[in-house]
Amino acid sequence: MFSALLALAALAGAVVTLVALVAARTGAGWAREVVRIVRETGLWLVAVVTAGAMVGSLWFSESVGYVPCTLCWYQRIAMFSLAVLSSVAAVRRDRNFTVYAIVAASVGLTVSTYHYLLEWFPHWESGVCSVDVPCNAVWFREFGFVTLAFMAGCAFIATIVFSAVVRGGNREEGGPDGQQIATS
Secondary structure, three states: OHHHHHHHHHHHHHHHHHHHHHHHHOOOHHHHHHHHHHHHHHHHHHHHHHHHHHHHHHHHHHHHOOOOOHHHHHHHHHHHHHHHHHHHHHHHOOOOHHHHHHHHHHHHHHHHHHHHHHHHOHHHOOOOOOOOOOOOOOOOOEOOOEOHHHHHHHHHHHHHHHHHHHHHHHHHHOOOOOOOOOOO
């Protein structure tokens, strides 16, 4: 249940950030402040979300004993890569990383969305998974809808939103650290 709450918190953070982005355009002071905070801490937010998802994924497979299916492995490839690279980007303050984070998280979100749909509509399974570890197997459903695929999707959504906000600030400020980029 704790991991489900963490996933929902990441999703809520992404939704609040999106609402703040829209409201900031109308001049709402609170929204501009939220966007400013996410722009300043966004790389660390992505690192924490993806590292938390990676640790959670490993805990479910190694401690609890949930065997990952093929789609879980594809999601892990995206998430584990993001966890390592976003941590390095946060330490280096490399805001250009956000382009790659958005791409990788979008691929991961596509896979986790398909995986989540398979959990609800098992007849959509197209033979991508093995008989031994089917992709439509549901290990748990917290609150009636939160599954492992849903939790991965929440982390990917948060990664996309936080990265996009950091990237947007990068463009508005002229460069990775706010310096103006020379154009010819």
